Amino acid sequence: MEKRELICISCPMGCPLTVELEGQEIVNITGYTCKRGEVYGRKEVTNPTRIVTSTVKVEGGKSDMVSVKTREDIPKDKISECVKALKGITVKAPVRIGDVILSNVAGTGVDIVATKEV
Amino acid sequence: MKEYDIVIIGGGPAGLAAAIAARDNGSESILILERDKELGGILNQCIHNGFGLHTFKEELTGPEYAARFTEQVEKYKIEYVLNTMVIEISPEKVVTAMNREEGLFDIQAKAIILAMGCRERSRGALNIPGYRPAGIFSAGTAQRLVNMEGFMPGREVVILGSGDIGLIMARRLTLEGAKVKVVAEIMPYSGGLKRNIVQCLDDYGIPLKLSHTVIEIRGKERLEGITLAAVDDRGKPIAGTEEEYSCDTLLLSVGLIPENELSGAMGVVMNPVTSGPIVNESLETNVEGVFACGNVLHVHDLVDFVSEEAAAAGKNASNYVKNGEQKPNGREIILEGTDGVRYTVPSTINPERMEATQIVRFRVGNVYKNCYIGVYFNDERVLHRKRMVMAPGEMEEIKLEKEKLLLHPDIDRITIRVEEA
Numbered sequence: 001m002e003k004r005e006l007i008c009i010s011c012p013m014g015c016p017l018t019v020e021l022e023g024q025e026i027v028n029i030t031g032y033t034c035k036r037g038e039v040y041g042r043k044e045v046t047n048p049t050r051i052v053t054s055t056v057k058v059e060g061g062k063s064d065m066v067s068v069k070t071r072e073d074i075p076k077d078k079i080s081e082c083v084k085a086l087k088g089i090t091v092k093a094p095v096r097i098g099d100v101i102l103s104n105v106a107g108t109g110v111d112i113v114a115t116k117e118v
Numbered sequence: 119m120k121e122y123d124i125v126i127i128g129g130g131p132a133g134l135a136a137a138i139a140a141r142d143n144g145s146e147s148i149l150i151l152e153r154d155k156e157l158g159g160i161l162n163q164c165i166h167n168g169f170g171l172h173t174f175k176e177e178l179t180g181p182e183y184a185a186r187f188t189e190q191v192e193k194y195k196i197e198y199v200l201n202t203m204v205i206e207i208s209p210e211k212v213v214t215a216m217n218r219e220e221g222l223f224d225i226q227a228k229a230i231i232l233a234m235g236c237r238e239r240s241r242g243a244l245n246i247p248g249y250r251p252a253g254i255f256s257a258g259t260a261q262r263l264v265n266m267e268g269f270m271p272g273r274e275v276v277i278l279g280s281g282d283i284g285l286i287m288a289r290r291l292t293l294e295g296a297k298v299k300v301v302a303e304i305m306p307y308s309g310g311l312k313r314n315i316v317q318c319l320d321d322y323g324i325p326l327k328l329s330h331t332v333i334e335i336r337g338k339e340r341l342e343g344i345t346l347a348a349v350d351d352r353g354k355p356i357a358g359t360e361e362e363y364s365c366d367t368l369l370l371s372v373g374l375i376p377e378n379e380l381s382g383a384m385g386v387v388m389n390p391v392t393s394g395p396i397v398n399e400s401l402e403t404n405v406e407g408v409f410a411c412g413n414v415l416h417v418h419d420l421v422d423f424v425s426e427e428a429a430a431a432g433k434n435a436s437n438y439v440k441n442g443e444q445k446p447n448g449r450e451i452i453l454e455g456t457d458g459v460r461y462t463v464p465s466t467i468n469p470e471r472m473e474a475t476q477i478v479r480f481r482v483g484n485v486y487k488n489c490y491i492g493v494y495f496n497d498e499r500v501l502h503r504k505r506m507v508m509a510p511g512e513m514e515e516i517k518l519e520k521e522k523l524l525l526h527p528d529i530d531r532i533t534i535r536v537e538e539a
């Protein structure tokens with residue numbers, strides 16, 4: 001049996017959660033003091049995801065960099081691959097909020113979009 | 119001399135929301151003065167997400183949140199000037215500013231909204247001994263270098279202070295290939311939001327050392343390393359706990375200081391706890407027709423609350439221009455925080471002039487678990503609300519209702535305190 005220790009981020013309380021796993025199966029979650037803690041613990045252990053934000057270079061714009069993000073959350077273990085995929089990308093101005101900078105980043109099916117107008 | 123009804127000092131989130139609210143309230147003659155090359159303030163360098171959950175019910179990045187407001191300012195054709203530094207504001211509301219195009223110039227305002235925000239506490243404010251090599255940055259400076267200018271400040275990083283900007287930069291620098299070795303916090307608790315500790319440090323295995331501080335800086339030309347030590351409960355380093363770290367970069371995320379030189383020079387009275395102006399329920403300072411909002415008033419955790427507060431300041435400034443100073447009955451109830459509540463914003467309330475509900479924001483001075491917030495009208499307790507946890511890093515609020523205040527014509531003091539179960 002595997003035990004995973006987490007801190008719930010649903011509120012400032014920060015309950016220490018312990019999730020017990022049998023292979024892929026969650027057998028027990030303890031330490032939470034409200035329902036949101038249990039939900040967080042379950043998701044964080046089975047399918048943790050994050051929005052990833054970064055920047056890429058721009059040519060001919062009012063600034064040299066444009067901020068970007070994954071349009072939706074991607075699996076946590078893809079974060080590093082996602083950021084590496086952005087290395088070396090240069091886009092040409094004008095860039096608008098929501099413009100696709102890179103599609104299907106790291107095979108996640110999620111696009112990288114601009115978050116600033118440059 | 120140019121004349122405007124409302125001049126807003128600062129085009130960050132507070133200034134933008136104040137301008138939009140003033141226009142929504144019918145004011146036409148509004149000018150925003152911004153020192154940077156674009157509107158949006160610090161949001162432009164906060165490329166991470168998590169903004170706007172309260173205002174827009176979605177998670178935006180900083181630049182996206184700013185764009186929601188700048189687009190509205192453009193749509194309303196509210197005037198603004200960029201690259202412009204305000205030098206002085208006189209008590210008669212003459213704003214002296216300068217920029218490259220116009221040189222030094224004066225603007226006469228009927229009302230002024232102070233929305234200058236904060237700057238970061240620096241190494242000088244901490245008195246860390248040692249040489250002054252390159253490689254020591256405030257967290258926000260590093261954020262601007264990486265996110266806007268495209269430079270990495272260094273490769274091996276130690277971060278002092280666990281404020282949110284420091285935590286965000288720990289993740290950002292790690293993703294850009296730097297090695298963030300440790301985050302040290304002198305207090306026994308973090309000043310940052312819990313989600314940032316989990317998602318910026320724990321996700322990347324970056325250790326957080328509470329009750330630790332930097333006691334030595336090594337390197338002459340470039341930073342070569344630092345020494346950390348544990349501190350006792352008075353914040354003094356404990357001998358024998360020293361640990362050396364090699365690093366080429368030290369980021370300081372050790373707090374924000376409201377930028378109130380202009381306010382102080384024009385005679386605005388400050389609250390020593392917040393370093394921001396003392397304001398009444400209209401967010402008006404002691405100088406008639408001068409309002410304050412956002413981080414220049416008190417440091418906020420969430421921009422959503424800055425926008426909400428600034429919108430109130432904008433509306434009130436607009437009403438002031440239309441109707442002049444209204445002081446029904448001249449009655450002022452004093453609001454104060456005691457027993458763990460460090461301050462309140464506002465500091466006074468005129469029950470006749472206030473809106474139907476008034477938000478009172480405050481911070482507590484320590485971590486409290488299973489406690490209550492008590493609100494007293496003179497000596498009578500009128501609210502006793504359970505809170506599972508309160509921490510200095512998270513701003514608290516309560517709402518006061520006009521109806522209830524009008525029912526108590528004898529109140530001269532409202533006290534907010536933390537109470538044990």
